[in-house]
Amino acid sequence: MSHKKIFSWNVNGVRSALGKGLSEFIASTTPDVLCLQETKCETATAQTLGLNFPHQFWHEAEKKGYSGTAILSKVAPISVVTDFPGEHPNEGRVVTAEFKDLFVVSAYVPNSQRELERLDYRLQWDADFRKHLAKLAKKKSVIVCGDLNVAHAEIDLANPATNRRNAGFTDEERESFGELLQGHGFADTFRVQNPTLAQRYSWWSYRPGIRERNIGWRLDYCLASDGLKWSSPEIHDKVKGSDHCPVSVSVASELA
Numbered sequence: 001m002s003h004k005k006i007f008s009w010n011v012n013g014v015r016s017a018l019g020k021g022l023s024e025f026i027a028s029t030t031p032d033v034l035c036l037q038e039t040k041c042e043t044a045t046a047q048t049l050g051l052n053f054p055h056q057f058w059h060e061a062e063k064k065g066y067s068g069t070a071i072l073s074k075v076a077p078i079s080v081v082t083d084f085p086g087e088h089p090n091e092g093r094v095v096t097a098e099f100k101d102l103f104v105v106s107a108y109v110p111n112s113q114r115e116l117e118r119l120d121y122r123l124q125w126d127a128d129f130r131k132h133l134a135k136l137a138k139k140k141s142v143i144v145c146g147d148l149n150v151a152h153a154e155i156d157l158a159n160p161a162t163n164r165r166n167a168g169f170t171d172e173e174r175e176s177f178g179e180l181l182q183g184h185g186f187a188d189t190f191r192v193q194n195p196t197l198a199q200r201y202s203w204w205s206y207r208p209g210i211r212e213r214n215i216g217w218r219l220d221y222c223l224a225s226d227g228l229k230w231s232s233p234e235i236h237d238k239v240k241g242s243d244h245c246p247v248s249v250s251v252a253s254e255l256a
Contacts, residue, residue, distance in 0.1 A: 003231065003250040006104060007031040008145030010203075010220060010244035013040040014070075018049060020241035026052060031248070032074050032255060033097075035106030035145040038244075039068035046070065059083075061092035068092040069106045069146070075099070075256040086128035094129070096136065101253035102228065103136045107146035112167035119172060122149075126176040133225075134184050141228040143251055144186065147203075147244060148221050150177045152188065155198050156218040168217060185226035189233035189249045190218075200235050203244045222249040229253075 007029060011017035014036060026034065034053065039046065043058040053072035059082045061067040069092055071080070077097040084094060095106045107129070112119040136142045150173045154160035163169045180186050194200070201216025210216075216237075224230045229252035236246040 002254070003252055004032040004255055005030065005248060005250050006033045006035070006143055006145060006222065007246055007248040008035040008037070008106065008220060008222060009246040010037040010108065010147040010242060012038050012242040012244065014046065014049065015041060017241050021239075022241060023051070025239060025241070025246070029246075029248070031072075033104050034072040035095075035104065036070040036072070037068075037106065037108035037147045039070050039092075040065050041068060057095055057097060059092045059095045062090040066091070067108055069095045069108050071095045071097045071104060071106045073097065073099075073104075073255070077104075077255075084128060084132035086124070088125065088128070093125075094132075096132075098140075099253070099255040101255070102141040102143060102251065103139075105133070105136070105142065105144045105146070107144060107148065109147065109149040111149050112170065112173065114167070116165070116167060116170065119167075119170065123172055123176055126173075126180075130180050130184055133180070133186070137184070137225045141251075141253060142186075142225040143228065143230075143249070144221070144223040145247070145249075146221070147219055148177065148223075149219055150174060151217045151219060152177050152181075152191070155196070156191075156201075158199070158201065158215045158217070168219060180223070186223040187226070187230075189222045189224050189230055190235060190247070193233050201237065202235055202247055206243055220244055220247045222247055224249070224251070
């Protein structure tokens with residue numbers, strides 16, 4: 001069985017990223033599947049951008065220039081669905097593609113925002129998303145890639161003490177993410193492979209000097225359902241072009 005390379009990147013605007021090396025990154029890494037988040041692009045426009053994938057599935061938010069996800073693939077999936085059951089605004093946050101041996105999910109989890117004004121909604125979103133993933137995992141293997149907007153443990157951000165009650169590092173969000181791992185059997189591939197490796201982050205503030213000093217957060221993940229054979233999880237933190245960097249993993253699965 002061949003290994004397939006799955007990459008994920010919160011590009012913080014796909015048109016902006018194209019001007020900052022996205023096409024060159026794709027050409028150099030040759031993903032079999034590329035998951036994008038925060039595309040900030042209407043589907044009709046996205047289809048004209050010239051990204052070198054024959055199969056492209058874009059999910060835009062109702063609000064223009066906001067959120068958005070996509071899955072780009074070398075091979076045609078069996079089916080593609082957007083979102084999942086529950087009472088949620090149309091923010092373009094999830095695309096699920098079914099392939100021969102597995103589901104690939106591109107996800108952009110809601111941010112709890114300043115003063116945690118959206119924390120309650122975020123936790124309900126998480127609960128509905130877990131149900132969606134659990135249902136998929138009963139059918140076949142699942143790989144979940146994206147900006148999950150949580151640093152799970154203190155090792156996953158540069159300044160845990162001063163961020164304890166900030167969005168992305170609240171006890172509630174961390175426990176909710178832990179429920180997906182422990183309660184539903186998903187593996188955080190990078191952390192399983194590198195349990196004690198510190199100072200590896202995937203997001204940095206745009207404030208001057210922050211990325212150069214590596215004051216970051218690990219918010220982007222490749223999660224694998226129980227039993228899926230995977231290898232080579234990576235955080236590509238030298239790649240510029242967004243406030244996030246790409247992450248990737250290889251899976252021993254046939255896509256078609």
